[in-house]
Amino acid sequence: MESTTQSFDFPNVLNATMPPERRGVRRDHVKLMVLDKKTGETKHSTFNHLKQFLQKGDLLVLNSSRTIPAILKASLWRKGLLLSDQLEVRLAHRQNEQEWEALLLESNAEMGDVLQFSALLSAEVAGSSITNPFNTLHFNLKGAALIEQIYLLGQPVRYEYIDVPWALDYYQTVFASDPGSVEMPSAGRAFSWELLFDLQRTGIQIAYIQLHTGLSYFMDDKWHQEPFHNYEQYNMPVETAELVRKTKAAGGRIIAVGTTVVRTLETAIDPAGGSVAQAGWTNLYVHDRFPLQIVDGLITGFHEPKTSHLQLLTAFVQQDLLMNGYHEAIEMGYYWHEFGDMNLII
Incomplete structure (x- = not known):
């Protein structure tokens, strides 16, 4: 199924070619655009102020997979x-x-x-x-x-907008534990331990899943796979499933950190739509007509046009509102890709 997400152009200067630390910005001080999924209203801040946009009782779910030099x-x-x-x-x-x-x-x-x-x-x-x-x-x-x-x-997977062979450590999140991802689960990169502890002190809960990301670029235009052909290995732990259920029952929000977490949380559910502990392979394709059952909000980076990652965002926010936010991010000089800035859709 071809993506219907609108196309857009952004200047090459907005490709993040280096880790923020190498341009003098702490990883948890990158820019943050907050997009209201109902109204499309935007707010602009920095990632270290994330707690201002969350509530006590919310649950942040992160992907603990560690990047390998593939x-x-x-x-x-x-x-x-x-x-x-x-x-x-x-x-x-x-x-x-x-x-x-x-x-x-x-x-x-x-x-x-x-x-x-x-x-x-x-x-x-x-x-x-x-x-x-x-x-x-x-x-x-x-x-x-x-x-x-x-x-x-090995060496880490680097794409054409990266012109320096940055070390593998730059392609890790601080909380990554189990090696297996070919490409960094980059939505979690902006978190520092300091920020995670600060969020917990204010009553925001933290939990982990694991999804090992696969290779997304095949270096040859003759190969094209639809999103539902993309199988990735995941694990939904017992303690995370229990915390998701308790948070939902108490009226808290489930905030996925990355598209990989969305796929895992929306895969590991029972027939009644409740979160369950399980492991396996998922080819879940999330798009604008996908009925989200678990996830209420999303922390993610900025995605290229006509990609399945971008289309996943339209499960949270109408396409026109999303594109309005993206055009605003371009005008304000937000950086794209794994070393770029962040977007909270809530």
Whole structure:
């Protein structure tokens, strides 16, 4: 289903090419646009003043997934013959403790081919598809040992608007714990521990889910996946589901920090629409006609036109009001992307 979200233009100067810390701004002092989802009214502040726009009893839900350095280099071997010595491999989705879906750039790899990443790490091409760009890789290591090697060898995914190879630490949220995201769950990046503790002192609750983000850019225009083809692994803990239910029952609001949290909270529900603890894979597609059952508000960054992330926002606020807010953000010089400014829709 093609996105109906309006197109818009913004100048390249609004692409955040560096972390705010490198331009002299604390991560929790980026700009914040607050958008009233009913009226479209906007307010402008900085993220460290977030509590002014929340209420005692509200529940902030964050994604605790940790970003991995998902770009690796390997030599490609077939039946003992070297086919390529500098193949770029982009990890896309973790399938289990030993297998990943991955994008092999400029490669016609076949099942049975071997990728040699280092003296310690290799993988066999165990599957491929003509309907998506990914190959399945079966590694010689698994679990923590595999993750350790990925961290030693890999580089974080960086897109074309980033012109400096910023270190992996810049692509982490302060509360990230379990490695697995190929791209940073960036809506949580603006939080500092100081801000989180300050919010809790004022009666705002904090809870965590986990969704490991997959690879969203395939480097080749021939590959196009609809939003509902995007499966990502999630975990809704028991304590978070209980806190969501209690907050809703008490009249508090559920504020998702990021589109990944929206997908998780709206996936992990029972037939009556209540939050439940569960884990698995979700391909939930949230759009302007999607009936939100759990989430009342959203903290997110600013998204490019005609993307599923932008369309998800129209489940919260009418498209015309959203576009009005975006045009205002452009006029006021808000920054886009993972190192950019923030938007609270409530």
